[in-house]
Amino acid sequence: MNSEIVKKENNEITLKIVVDKGEFNKAVNEAYKKTKHRFNVPGFRKGKAPKQIIQQRYGKEVFFEEAINIAFPKAYEKALDDLKIDPVNQPEIDIENVDPDSDLSFTAKIEIMPEIEISDYKGLSAEKTKVEVAEEEIEEELKKLQEQNARMLPVEDREAKDGDILTIDFEGFIGNEPFEGGKAEDHELTLGSGQFIPGFEEQLAGVKADEETEVKVNFPEDYHAEDLKGQEATFKVKVKSIKEKELPVIDDELATEASEFDSLEELKADIRKKKEEEKAKMQESEVEKQIMDQIVEKVDVEIPEAVVKRQTDMMIRDFDMQLRYQGLELAKYLEMTGSAEDDLREQMKEDAEKRVKTQLALEKIGELEEIRPSDEDVEEELQRMAEQYGQEVEKIKETIGESERENIKENLKNKLAVDLLIKEANITEVEPEEETPENVGEDTGEEA
Numbered sequence: 001m002n003s004e005i006v007k008k009e010n011n012e013i014t015l016k017i018v019v020d021k022g023e024f025n026k027a028v029n030e031a032y033k034k035t036k037h038r039f040n041v042p043g044f045r046k047g048k049a050p051k052q053i054i055q056q057r058y059g060k061e062v063f064f065e066e067a068i069n070i071a072f073p074k075a076y077e078k079a080l081d082d083l084k085i086d087p088v089n090q091p092e093i094d095i096e097n098v099d100p101d102s103d104l105s106f107t108a109k110i111e112i113m114p115e116i117e118i119s120d121y122k123g124l125s126a127e128k129t130k131v132e133v134a135e136e137e138i139e140e141e142l143k144k145l146q147e148q149n150a151r152m153l154p155v156e157d158r159e160a161k162d163g164d165i166l167t168i169d170f171e172g173f174i175g176n177e178p179f180e181g182g183k184a185e186d187h188e189l190t191l192g193s194g195q196f197i198p199g200f201e202e203q204l205a206g207v208k209a210d211e212e213t214e215v216k217v218n219f220p221e222d223y224h225a226e227d228l229k230g231q232e233a234t235f236k237v238k239v240k241s242i243k244e245k246e247l248p249v250i251d252d253e254l255a256t257e258a259s260e261f262d263s264l265e266e267l268k269a270d271i272r273k274k275k276e277e278e279k280a281k282m283q284e285s286e287v288e289k290q291i292m293d294q295i296v297e298k299v300d301v302e303i304p305e306a307v308v309k310r311q312t313d314m315m316i317r318d319f320d321m322q323l324r325y326q327g328l329e330l331a332k333y334l335e336m337t338g339s340a341e342d343d344l345r346e347q348m349k350e351d352a353e354k355r356v357k358t359q360l361a362l363e364k365i366g367e368l369e370e371i372r373p374s375d376e377d378v379e380e381e382l383q384r385m386a387e388q389y390g391q392e393v394e395k396i397k398e399t400i401g402e403s404e405r406e407n408i409k410e411n412l413k414n415k416l417a418v419d420l421l422i423k424e425a426n427i428t429e430v431e432p433e434e435e436t437p438e439n440v441g442e443d444t445g446e447e448a
Contacts, residue, residue: 308347
């Protein structure tokens with residue numbers, strides 16, 4: 001078998017692939033064995049007629065289609081491997097010659113990733129905010145710790161109020177009919193949390209433990225369940241118990257009980273350190289984003305639709321997996337948001353194209369800079385993977401094959417390219433913006 005590129009135009013190439021007649025005849029024999037049971041030939045039991053007899057009766061080309069289906073994939077894959085071609089779509093095939101007495105030849109028209117040129121990628125500009133941790137942020141973390149260590153005390157001598165935790169049984173009715181999903185037992189509800197639809201929690205303020213009451217509400221017009229949108233409902237509620245939080249004092253005793261530190265000051269210092277590390281990582285990510293946004297602008301090529309679709313497919317799968325981690329399926333999410341998968345794909349399309357351009361740019365920079373991950377780089381990455389998955393590094397090495405190892409190297413090459421861009425960039429440190437009444441809600445467009 002031999003192959004060659006006979007035409008190249010932009011990012012579309014045409015291959016000519018020739019399968020010698022010996023290999024093609026093997027494929028014809030294999031096609032005969034595979035399909036002989038389909039033929040009824042007088043004088044022979046079904047599936048027992050010799051190949052030559054079938055060809056005499058139905059024509060010598062009777063097995064050609066199946067033979068081509070057998071020979072083509074192997075020849076095509078070998079051609080791609082020999083010519084170092086990575087197609088982005090399925091080939092458009094044209095059979096030029098098919099005859100068992102001569103070689104089988106065909107052409108394959110395919111699309112490949114576009115070649116890009118990139119320059120002036122060093123010395124880009126970026127800003128990062130100076131890392132500062134305000135006392136209010138530390139106090140916020142201490143309040144969370146205080147909440148986590150609160151004691152729940154039973155309330156028996158007063159009515160329920162905001163902040164109380166009620167244990168309730170309830171059942172909802174539209175008219176006199178109960179509706180699906182409207183019933184629960186021993187449900188914990190914190191008044192004022194907004195967990196239930198508007199009006200529900202407010203009507204439980206003032207009840208006492210062991211009381212029964214009715215709550216009347218209207219489901220919102222944008223409620224996720226179609227049959228409940230805008231409906232008036234009545235809930236029969238039994239309040240089984242009421243509890244209130246008793247928050248511990250934020251002092252050395254809380255620090256000792258809730259952490260590994262012996263004093264509140266040590267705990268505060270640890271919170272500050274972790275906050276600084278967290279913000280520093282966020283700043284690194286923001287700088288990288290600014291740099292990569294500028295790099296993408298330098299990639300002036302049209303990305304094949306098949307590549308954008310493939311990248312979008314990956315993003316859809318990732319999004320579906322994230323939803324599943326949260327106990328929600330993609331179909332349910334689409335139903336709740338009143339959208340279709342095509343809408344989601346359209347929303348992701350621009351980002352998908354941007355990711356492909358980023359990948360192309362990093363690969364080109366890696367090529368220009370002759371970036372090669374070292375064995376030590378690969379070893380460090382394998383160690384990181386082992387820690388991430390909670391396995392021994394030797395176990396990780398046993399489970400990955402050569403193709404996975406090559407993928408690791410390619411990903412490392414791109415990471416090293418990003419590191420180079422950041423190292424060569426002009427990064428300016430700016431003071432954090434002070435929060436004022438004028439800029440509160442500025443990013444979201446909400447009023448203060």
